[in-house]
Amino acid sequence: MKKLNKAEQSAKVDADKEAGEKAIDGAKDADGINQALNDGKAKIDSDHVPGKSVADQKETAKANLDGEATKVKGEIDADNTLTSAEKAQQKNNVDSVKATDQAKIDAATNADDINAAYDQGVKDIDAQHVPGKSVADQKEAAKANLDGEATKVKNDIANDDTLTKDEKAEQSAKVDADKEAGEKAIDGAKDADGINQALNDGKAKIDSDHVPGKSVADQKETAKANLDGEATKVKGEIDADNTLTSAEKAQQKNNVDSVKATDQAKIDAATNADDINAAYDQGVKDIDAQHVKKRINAGKPKKKFTPRRIYMVKGFYRYSSTSFSKKNRLQGYKQHKRPNAVMFTIVGETKSKHGLKRYEVYQIVSKKEGLFRVDHKKWGYITAKPSYMRPLYYSKNVHKVRVIGKGLRVYKDIKLSKYVKSYKRGTVLKVKAVKRLGTTYRLQLSDGRYVSANKNLVRVENTPRRVYMVKGFYRYSSTSFSKKNRLQGYKQHKRPNAVMFTIVGETKSKHGLKRYEVYQIVSKKEGLFRVDHKKWGYITAKPSYMRPLYYSKNVHKVRVIGKGLRVYKDIKLSKYVKSYKRGTVLKVKAVKRLGTTYRLQLSDGRYVGANKNLVKIFKPSK
Known part of the structure; x- marks a missing residue:
């Protein structure tokens, strides 16, 4: 019997004894006493009650x-935070503690000991179910593990001298793709086993x-053997x-053997696959x-063909034949912009065996500063695609050049x-006329003298415009x-601190997007600005990014918004009079144009700049 039951029954005995004693005390005679006792x-x-x-x-x-x-x-089987191995171990632990605690029950001699052994057994069995980390935490840990493996393998690839740069890039890209796929598989897993399986599969991949x-060593031997084959061919x-x-x-074959020996030595000196391939x-x-x-007659232009001069605007090759194969390449040229664009004299036109148009050319090279010559050793064929070239000379509509x-x-x-004499880079010259001389062109300057119209020497100067950025x-x-x-990067600044530029040219990117060539206008001192020729470059030509820098019409009153506004007697702003402080409101008599800039003539006849970083149109509140 349980200890609790014993106490309960004993308490009943005590209560019934007390009730019996009261009944005896209340009896009136011997029969009553005996009846109460019984x-x-x-x-x-x-x-x-046993x-x-x-x-x-x-x-x-x-x-x-x-x-x-x-x-x-x-519950262990249903726990998705545990792996199969962990579940099996925990269930074995349950059976083990159960057997131990059932043996303790068998050894008990009374109800209390039996109950105590049972209660301990329940605790021991319950304690064997130990949930793992949450599925979310296990996924994050698995992805971190996978990322570490990917980093290690990519490092091994990067340091593998047996692979070329392209092969390394390809294999590294596969690692990235497989890592991404592994992470998706981990995210899609439902339980710990699925997470571990996705992790192991991802790492293996x-x-x-x-x-x-x-x-x-093997790559070197192969490359040298291939050079032997090329030399034989x-x-x-x-x-x-x-x-x-x-x-x-005989001389050319000796030359073949000589350069082959030199390049095979370079292969032997190479330390990795890329260097071996480059040497090969x-x-x-x-x-x-x-x-x-x-x-025959290579140095003479073909009859009835007028030589033309061009400069190239894309990367290309010069070939020894109209068949543009790798073995016929004489020289490769990267894209160079003016003034370093590659120049050619076209001395003939022909076609490849497939009917593709080719130009027969000699390269024009630099002789000395500002002078060029035709190099007859640099002969060959180039593509005739118009998109690869431009005429070398300006031929019309030139009024000013830089x-x-x-x-x-x-x-x-x-x-x-x-x-x-000579002019330095950056000098701007006025052009009186464009003159043709045979197949070339000259620019006649305003003083009657002549310069070349070669586009690698000069660039047409457009009328500058001035803008501020918004x-x-x-x-x-x-x-x-x-x-x-x-x-340089520029944040958005409102007037009077907006960034200002002089636009000196327009051009396009290789994708046909319009660009402005500019110099930045910077502050010289209070109320004065200057063009900083060191801050040159290209900016977007999108109209939404800029506004005209000067007021040009319909101005009647302005408020000074700059730190100060200088006032002059003359429109050229050379005869300084005084300055107005920020906030001053001025009446404007007229807007005057001076070249590519504008001035505001005040009501007293004096002049101030129409720069929108200095003044703002004043509209009185109603």
């Missing part, structure tokens, strides 16, 4: 522990993305060239260049034979608005 004893005897047998209680307690174990193991190339072409003499063939590619070019076919070359030589005569933007070193070409 009733009291019968009631007291009935208060003792419990189930100790053996039965043990069986019940052990059966209940079996039920608790079954329930907890079910990422690890497999790093595929080392052949050893550096080219020497065979030399032998079969009926335009060459035996002596010329250069070796192929060098070997192919040793076969020089004879050309020197963009290192120097511009000035001559007395149109043939440019009587040198006078949005944040960047100034760039190129018409290609990329991050690497940024010169």
